[in-house]
Every structure is written in structure tokens, then in C-alpha cells.
Amino acid sequence: MKDKRILFVSSEVVPYLPETELSSTAFISAKNAHSKGVQTRIFMPRYGVINERRHQLHEVIRLSGMNLVVNDIDMPLIIKVASIPKERMQVYFIDNEEYFKRKAVFTDEDDEMFSDNDERAIFFAKGVVETVKKLNWAPDIIHVHGWMASLLPLYLRVFYKEEPLFTESKIVTSLYSNGFEGELNADLAEKVKFDLSESDKLATIQVPNHTNILKSAIENSDAIIHGSETISDELSSFIEEKGMPVLEYESENLKESYLNFYAELLAAK
Template sequence: MKDKRILFVSSEVVPYLPETELALTAFNAAKNAHSKGVQTRIFMPRFGVINERRHQLHEVIRLSGMNLVVDDMDMPLIIKVASIPKERMQVYFIDNEEYFKRKAVFTDEDDQLFEDNDERAIFFAKGVVETVKKLNWAPDIIHVHGWMASLLPLYLREFYNEEPLFSESKIITSVYSNPFEGTLNEKLADKLKFDLNENDKIATVRIPSHTNILKSAIENSDAIIHGSENISEELTTFIEEKKVPVLSFQEENFKESYLSFYADLVSAK
């Protein structure tokens, strides 16, 4: 895997957000690959709770400045970057004042999901792709973590399917047992139609529950990793029916197992 390129896209990464199973796993997967000579880039949303001064985030003017269209609205894209101390790994932050300035991550002070989480997820997916295109950095593997990143596989497969930069990229989705209650905005499918027209794959998120959003990521991925020990039976069955390479939950041999899984996927025809 030395000199291969892996793009890690996660809704949560330590040290920028609190330590959760997802945030730690995304960080450790990237750190381990980076330590073995893999070229890595990490992308995450620039949530308002992230302390820019402490973590030394700075805007990258040459990457910022474009507008992304979300449900027929032009939303300015701001790109910020930081380096994880001691690791020399670059982290790119997808930012927009309307979507990410608020001092919270996914829910309000009453623990209710933000009404625009669906648009935030669309903006994040498109922001990642457009930024990587500007970097002209073709990843061998794109490893997705977290539900807010889970529209990325759909966009890569359907909206950016003719983008040559990603023509050889293999998509891995890690599935975690960290569901939210209820659903995202019920108009998510209609908003996706602005980019994807009457695409059959939109039907998966017609009811935008946590499970269905992950199903969308799974059905548009080349391989799946169980990021948590206990995944719901519904998702486990859905993964099995997909008939793609699957890595079971790793506790003891995390480093070796992930690298081997990456290498096998890259070498597969």
C-alpha cells in the first residue's frame, strides 16, 4: 500500500470532536495507513464547536470561493485546513456559515436533529468531491465514516460517475451502531432529485432514517467494514445481500486487518 492514496471522509474525527468510537476509528485508520507510507487526506465538516485557534485551522483561499448548489440554492464553499499534531496528516474542513457556524454538531439544545441536516449532508458530499477535484488528487480508496458522510458514495456513483479523477477509486463504507432517532428532513429525496433526477437509488432514502441513509452508502460501495461490534440485524442482512467484500469488527488486529483489506481491494479487478 505504500504510495497509494486513501481519502478518509468522516463526520467525526479526533482531536477536533470528542472521542467516540467513530471519531477514534476514523482517526486511527488514517493514522495507521499514513504511518505505512500511504498518502492520506482526511475530510470532515467544520462544525462550529471546533476551536479554530486551538487547532490552528486556516482558510485555503485557492480552494475556497466556489458555490455549491443545494436544492437550487447557491451555497458558498469555504475550505479550511489543519495538521494533526505529531502525525503530519492534513485535515480538510468543509465549511459554510449557514450550515456549520452554529455551536453544535447534529442536534439543537433540545437534542432535536437540525432541520437542515439533510442539506448539510448534501453540501458536505459535494464539497468533498469538488475540493478533491481542485487538488487534482486521485484516491485509490475512499473510506467513508458516519451518516453525515453517507451520501458521498451515492454522489460519486451517480452525479460524478463520469469524473475521471475517481474512475479507479474503490469506495469503502464503515458502518457504526450510533443511530439517531427519527428521520432527517422528509424532503431529502426531493432535494437529491435536483442533482440526480428520477434516479432509482433515491428510493432508498425516501424515508431518510439512519438505517436507510446507511443502506444508500452500502449499496453504492465496493466494500464494507463493521466499525462497531454490534450492527443491527437489518443492516447486517442488507450488507450480506450486497455480496461485496466485508471486514468484520476488528478489536485485536485493527492495524493489520485494515491495511490488508485496503490492499486486497486495490488489487482486485
């Protein structure tokens, strides 16, 4: 795997957000790959709770400045970057005043999901792709962590399917048990349809609950990793129907098992 390129895209990453199974695994999987000579890039949203001064975030002017269209509205893309202390790994932050300035991650002070979480997920997915295009950095593996990043496989497979930078990329999605209750905005599929037109893959997200958002990521990925010990029976059955490579939950030997899984996936081209 040395000199291969892996793009890690996560809803959460330590040390920028509190330690959870998801945020820790996203960090550890990137750190382990980096330590083995793999070229890595990490992308996450720049939530307003992230202390920019403490973590030394700074805007990258050459990458910022473009507008992304979300639901037929132009939304400015701001790119910030930081280095994880002691690791020499760069983390890129997708930012926008409207979507990510608020001092919260997914929910308001009443613990209610933000009504625009659907648009935030669309913006994040498109922002990652457009930034990687500007970097002209073709990843061998794209590893997706967390539901906020779960529209990325759909966009890569449909909206960006002609983009040469990603034609050889293998998409891996990690599944975690920490989801959300209820549904995202009921208009999610219509908003995505603005980009994807009449794609039959929109049917999966017509009811935009946590399970269906992950199903969309699964059906547009090349392989799945169980990031949590327990995955719902519905998702397990869905994966089995697809007959795709799966790495079961690993609590100990995560370092080698992930790298071996990546290598097997690339060897199967």
C-alpha cells in the same frame, strides 16, 4: 499499500471532536495508513464547536470561493485546513456559514436534530468531491465514516460518475452503531433528485432514517467494514444480499486488518 492514496471522509475525527468509537476509528485508520507510507487526506465538516485557534485552522483561499447548489440554492464553500499534531497529516474542513457556524454538531440545545441536517449532508458530500477535484488528487480508496458522510457514495456513483478522477476509486464504508432517532427532513430525496434526476437509487432514501441512509451508502460502495461490534440485523441482511466484501469488527488488530483489506480490494480490480 505504500504510495497508494486513501481519502478518509468522516462525520467526526479526534482531536477536533470528543473521542467516540467513530471519531477515534476514523483517526486511527488514517494514522495507521499514513505511518505505512500511504498518502492520506482527511475530510470532515467544520462544526462551530471546533476551536479554530487551538487547532490552528486556516482558510485555503485557492480552494475556497466556489458555490455549491443545494436544493436549487447557491451555498458558498469555504475550505479550511489543519495538521494533526505530531502526525503530519492534513485535515480538510468543509465549511459554510449557514450550515456549520452554529455551536453544535447534529442537535440543538433540546437535543433535537437540526432540520437542515439533510442539506448539510448534501453540502458536505459535494464539498468533498469538488475540493478533491481542485486538488487534482485521485484516490485509490475512499473510506467513509459516519452518517453525515453517507451520501458521498451515492453522489460519486451517480452525480460524479463521469469524473475521471474517481473512476478507479474503490469506496469503503464503515458502519457504526451510533445513529440517530427518527428521520431527516422528509424532502431529502427530492433535494438529492435535483442533482441526480431520475436515478432509481433515490428509492432507498425516500424514508430518510438512519438505516436507509446507511443502506444508500452500502449499495453504492465496493466494500463494508463493521466499525462497531454490533450492527443491526437489517443492515447485516442487506449487506449479505449485496454479496460484497466485508471486514468484520476488529477490536485489536485494526492496524493491519484495515490495510490488508484495502490491499485485497485493490488487487481484486
